[in-house]
Amino acid sequence: MKTILLLGSGELGKEFVIAVKRYGHRVVAVDSYNDAPAMQVADDRRVISMLDGEALDAVVAEIMPDIIVPEIEAIRTERLFAYEEQGIHVVPSARAANMTMNRKAIRDLASQVLNVKTARYMYATTKQEFVEAIEQIGLPCVVKPLMSSSGKGQSIVRAAAEEQVAWEYAMAGSRGDLKEVIVEEFIAFESEITLLTVTQANGPTLFCPPIGHRQERGDYMESWMPHHMSEAMLQKACAMADQVTRALTGAGIWGVEFFLTKDDVYFSELSPRPHDTGMVTLSGCTNLNEFELHARAVLGYPIPKIFLEYPGASAVILADRESTQAPDYKNVTEILSDPDVEVRIFGKPSTRKHRRMGVTLARGEQSRSKATDAASKVALKYRS
Numbered sequence: 001m002k003t004i005l006l007l008g009s010g011e012l013g014k015e016f017v018i019a020v021k022r023y024g025h026r027v028v029a030v031d032s033y034n035d036a037p038a039m040q041v042a043d044d045r046r047v048i049s050m051l052d053g054e055a056l057d058a059v060v061a062e063i064m065p066d067i068i069v070p071e072i073e074a075i076r077t078e079r080l081f082a083y084e085e086q087g088i089h090v091v092p093s094a095r096a097a098n099m100t101m102n103r104k105a106i107r108d109l110a111s112q113v114l115n116v117k118t119a120r121y122m123y124a125t126t127k128q129e130f131v132e133a134i135e136q137i138g139l140p141c142v143v144k145p146l147m148s149s150s151g152k153g154q155s156i157v158r159a160a161a162e163e164q165v166a167w168e169y170a171m172a173g174s175r176g177d178l179k180e181v182i183v184e185e186f187i188a189f190e191s192e193i194t195l196l197t198v199t200q201a202n203g204p205t206l207f208c209p210p211i212g213h214r215q216e217r218g219d220y221m222e223s224w225m226p227h228h229m230s231e232a233m234l235q236k237a238c239a240m241a242d243q244v245t246r247a248l249t250g251a252g253i254w255g256v257e258f259f260l261t262k263d264d265v266y267f268s269e270l271s272p273r274p275h276d277t278g279m280v281t282l283s284g285c286t287n288l289n290e291f292e293l294h295a296r297a298v299l300g301y302p303i304p305k306i307f308l309e310y311p312g313a314s315a316v317i318l319a320d321r322e323s324t325q326a327p328d329y330k331n332v333t334e335i336l337s338d339p340d341v342e343v344r345i346f347g348k349p350s351t352r353k354h355r356r357m358g359v360t361l362a363r364g365e366q367s368r369s370k371a372t373d374a375a376s377k378v379a380l381k382y383r384s
Contacts, residue, residue, distance in 0.1 A: 001025055002299070005063050007050055008071030009038035011346040011356070012274045012291075015282070016069070017041045019295035028063050035349045038071075050075040060088070067298060070097045071273055073147055074175045077101045091298050092199065092250025096272045099248060103146045103182050106244075106270055114247060116240050116267045119259075120185040130167050133183040134160075140186040143167070144218075145174035154218035156186065187266055189259035193227050194277040197241040198293050201251040201300050207238050208286055208293075209308050213277040217354065222375075223277035224313040224368045225285050229260060236265045244270060253278075253294040276356075277314075282344060283361035285312025313367035315375035317343075317358035319351035321382065327351060328381040329358070335374045340364045343378070351382070 002025045006013050009031035017027045017038050029042035032049050039045040046063075048055040053076040060068070060083055068083055069091045080094035090097060099105040104123060110116040122133035123146070134141055134157060143166045145153040153173020155166045170181045192215075196208035212227030213220045241256040244267070255275025257268040274290045281289035287307050288296070296303050319327070326349050335341055345358040357380065362370035 002066040004067045004069055005065035006030060006038055006069050006071055007075050009036035011037050013038035013071040014041055015291040016294055019291040030059060037346045037348060040347055053079050073101045092252035092272050096248035096250045100270055100272045101147060109247060110244055110267050114243055118267050119187050122183050123180055124183060125180045127167055134163060137183050137185050142184040142186055143170050144182050145170045146180045146182055147175045148173045187259045189261050191260045193258050193260060194275050195237050195241050195256045196278050196290055197245055197254045197256050198297055198303060199245050199251050200297055200303060203302060205242050206303060206306050208306055210234060211277050211280055220277045222315040222372055223280045225280050226308060233265050240267050251297045253290055253297060279359050280312050280314040283312035283363045285309055285363060310363050311365060311367050312363045313371040314359045314361050315371040316356050317375050317378045319355045319357050319380055321353055323351045323382045325383040330379040330381055331377045335377055341370055341374050
């Protein structure tokens with residue numbers, strides 16, 4: 001039995017804990033607030049700020065884990081190198097976790113070192129640099145904090161009058177103490193995909209079928225598998241994902257995002273962990289869902305093959321206001337009367353506007369419309 005220290009205990013972490021617990025391992029879940037989703041299914045929990053390096057060191061020294069699995073961006077990732085030197089397995093590697101927590105490091109690796117095709121981009125740490133970057137990149141452009149999550153701080157600037165709001169929003173959405181933004185060329189893409197990529201310690205790199213997704217406010221609203229694209233473009237995306245993940249090193253699942261234009265593929269971003277759009281795999285559309293794939297790769301268990309069972313889709317359930325208590329969920333009985341539809345409630349102990357509280361899942365040829373229709377029917381009943 002291995003002891004796994006999970007850094008970040010949201011809904012993705014919860015499903016990962018369930019997957020590794022089925023293999024008989026012990027998990028200690030860590031987050032900045034108590035009763036986070038993954039804590040509810042883990043063996044033990046700790047509540048700390050993972051941006052506090054000393055507090056993080058203390059938890060690692062106390063638990064003495066075999067494996068550390070970062071699940072969020074807001075971590076003192078430079079500490080992971082020291083843990084790796086102590087013989088602790090960091091997932092997928094300290095190098096990968098450290099570089100991908102910061103959009104600057106991963107974008108420069110992809111574009112400047114590996115020559116992977118990306119949108120043109122510039123960085124800014126001051127308002128003046130920001131204005132100059134927009135002048136160089138041109139309008140419209142996309143503005144993102146270098147460190148953020150769930151789309152926080154991201155916006156599209158279409159006119160000069162929007163620059164101040166975009167700058168302030170990006171600064172407010174930055175996580176940790178890194179206050180820098182990336183200004184990107186706006187790619188007129190036809191669609192965007194997540195390519196779940198599985199790297200193994202003792203096996204080939206594998207790819208799930210491409211996942212299409214729709215976003216609002218920089219956060220995903222629905223996803224579906226498979227997303228239809230040409231075989232040539234899919235192979236190009238697979239080659240790019242393989243190139244970047246090899247450079248970052250380590251075993252695990254990666255959510256690699258791409259923009260698809262009419263005739264080309266652009267690398268966008270990468271997460272070294274299960275991806276939110278990949279929750280579509282909980283519908284059973286693949287033989288192993290993304291959390292089971294991650295668990296096997298992390299634990300060194302073989303993954304002989306990934307294949308599509310049938311089309312699947314997911315749609316998010318959002319809170320529309322703030323509450324300090326967990327809500328009740330209405331109309332679940334009606335939704336579950338359809339044998340091709342399922343609901344996953346994350347169990348978050350509080351709400352805020354637009355916070356993701358659950359997903360609906362559907363399978364079959366009408367899965368996308370079924371998932372979104374089911375999500376629209378779930379009503380949150382607030383207690384305060």
